[in-house]
Amino acid sequence: MAFQIADAIMIVTVCGIFSLPLYKENPYYRFAEHVFLASMLGNYFVGAYKYLMTNVANPLMRGEIAYLIPLILGPLLYASISKKYSWISRISFSLIVGLATGLSIRGGATVNIIANVRSTFLALFVAGDLLTSLNNIIVVVGVVTGVAYFFMTFKQEGITGIGSKIGRYMIMLALGALFGNTIMTRFAYLGGRLLPILQAIGLAK
Amino acid sequence: MNAGEKKSIWERFETIDPRIVRWFVVILLCVPLVVPLGIPIRISEPTRAVYEAVESLPEGSIAWFDIGIDLGGIAEQGGSAIAMFRHLMRNNIKAIIVGTGQTPDCHLVWGYMLEQAPDIIRDKIYGEDYVLLGPVPGQELSVAALAASIVGTVDADFYGTPLDEIPIMEGISDGADIDFVWVATAGEHHNWYIRHWGEVYGNVITVAMTGPGVGDAVAVWQAGLIAGLQASQRGAAEYELITGKPGVAIKYMDMQSTGQGFILLVMILGNLGYVIRKYGSGEK
Numbered sequence: 462m463a464f465q466i467a468d469a470i471m472i473v474t475v476c477g478i479f480s481l482p483l484y485k486e487n488p489y490y491r492f493a494e495h496v497f498l499a500s501m502l503g504n505y506f507v508g509a510y511k512y513l514m515t516n517v518a519n520p521l522m523r524g525e526i527a528y529l530i531p532l533i534l535g536p537l538l539y540a541s542i543s544k545k546y547s548w549i550s551r552i553s554f555s556l557i558v559g560l561a562t563g564l565s566i567r568g569g570a571t572v573n574i575i576a577n578v579r580s581t582f583l584a585l586f587v588a589g590d591l592l593t594s595l596n597n598i599i600v601v602v603g604v605v606t607g608v609a610y611f612f613m614t615f616k617q618e619g620i621t622g623i624g625s626k627i628g629r630y631m632i633m634l635a636l637g638a639l640f641g642n643t644i645m646t647r648f649a650y651l652g653g654r655l656l657p658i659l660q661a662i663g664l665a666k
Numbered sequence: 667m668n669a670g671e672k673k674s675i676w677e678r679f680e681t682i683d684p685r686i687v688r689w690f691v692v693i694l695l696c697v698p699l700v701v702p703l704g705i706p707i708r709i710s711e712p713t714r715a716v717y718e719a720v721e722s723l724p725e726g727s728i729a730w731f732d733i734g735i736d737l738g739g740i741a742e743q744g745g746s747a748i749a750m751f752r753h754l755m756r757n758n759i760k761a762i763i764v765g766t767g768q769t770p771d772c773h774l775v776w777g778y779m780l781e782q783a784p785d786i787i788r789d790k791i792y793g794e795d796y797v798l799l800g801p802v803p804g805q806e807l808s809v810a811a812l813a814a815s816i817v818g819t820v821d822a823d824f825y826g827t828p829l830d831e832i833p834i835m836e837g838i839s840d841g842a843d844i845d846f847v848w849v850a851t852a853g854e855h856h857n858w859y860i861r862h863w864g865e866v867y868g869n870v871i872t873v874a875m876t877g878p879g880v881g882d883a884v885a886v887w888q889a890g891l892i893a894g895l896q897a898s899q900r901g902a903a904e905y906e907l908i909t910g911k912p913g914v915a916i917k918y919m920d921m922q923s924t925g926q927g928f929i930l931l932v933m934i935l936g937n938l939g940y941v942i943r944k945y946g947s948g949e950k
Contacts (some may be wrong), residue, residue, distance in 0.1 A: 512802070568863055
């Protein structure tokens with residue numbers, strides 16, 4: 462694959478961003494950072510403009526005047542930057558918050574609580590399947606002791622103390638898994654920049 | 667410790683300049699990208715469940731393809747997106763591409779997909795087999811609005827063609843007309859689809875999730891609220907493997923294994939050093 466101008470731009474900007482963690486704060490990093498921010502904001506602006514033109518301006522042209530409501534409420538959000546008129550922005554904000562709250566309540570209990578609790582009602586012993594039995598026991602013990610850890614009504618000692626301690630270890634295990642997954646994401650991001658560079662200079666396929 | 671006193675190897679290890687570690691990681695990750703190691707990949711149950719969910723769809727079904735990630739997420743989930751789209755097209759399932767993510771990047775990710783794998787739309791006709799609606803801002807509000815009325819939320823496709831002039835959109839008005847939902851997310855998208863699509867219309871939902879959200883998504887999958895899960899870059903590589911077309915994600919797997927192995931080694935050494943210093947010096 463021929464080396465292209467786009468590859469050169471990519472290498473220059475990526476190396477600029479990498480120069481901060483691999484070396485120290487420097488003008489080259491600042492340049493790359495500003496290029497990134499500017500291109501991202503440009504993309505946001507074009508995206509918003511295009512969406513407005515397609516999905517708000519077009520229906521308005523057809524005479525669907527209901528679309529005037531979001532067209533008015535949207536700019537009102539920017540009143541928040543004025544001390545004198547910031548109260549106006551609350552009209553739009555309250556609508557957004559109200560709608561978002563109402564929508565998140567819808568099905569929230571089913572999704573976030575009931576289904577998750579139901580999924581922990583597992584058979585502790587599955588005939589002929591030792592691994593599944595072990596897995597189910599770990600899930601049930603993990604859930605019960607994990608919840609016990611946050612039970613603060615009375616002093617945790619004796620059997621509740623043991624349960625709470627096991628719960629703490631279970632939570633630590635879960636956090637360990639979360640950490641591992643997070644590392645995977647960070648490596649994915651890093652690799653996602655390294656591979657194109659290696660491909661551009663012909664070191665990788 | 668007094669000035670001039672010789673540091674032990676463990677003390678020096680604990681105070682090592684982080685930049686040395688970062689350089690080491692960068693170089694270490696480059697090695698398997700240049701010289702692939704071919705470490706085998708096992709297909710996990712959640713990924714297999716995604717594959718089976720797609721396989722169970724009849725030809726002509728309508729898939730909702732939500733690229734809810736931004737351009738930065740392509741290294742992790744681009745492989746999932748490409749493999750999934752290829753699988754849908756191969757099974758003659760029609761796809762509506764949309765992006766309800768925080769950033770209006772779905773068309774850029776779509777461009778990346780076509781650049782990386784132009785074959786995914788080979789012999790397919792735009793408007794008949796797939797359509798790009800583009801970014802729809804609003805996050806959960808837009809997901810709920812789309813469930814209630816797709817044509818009421820989006821007026822035209824990404825290129826400005828009115829939806830009523832696009833053959834694939836004929837007869838599609840709300841979430842009830844969608845058979846399968848695939849969503850790539852770095853956060854809460856799957857919960858929005860479960861709440862406003864799955865719970866209301868019973869759509870089959872599968873998720874491609876970034877690493878930090880995998881724990882939550884696995885719980886949701888085990889609860890039966892989603893049909894399957896492509897977990898991070900590994901899920902992407904597994905999906906490439908199961909669909910028989912190794913791609914970009916598999917290239918990263920050796921790198922992931924090497925990098926994770928290094929982190930594990932550093933953690934073991936760090937803890938070992940701590941224990942030796944604490945108990946070796948008689949400190950309690």
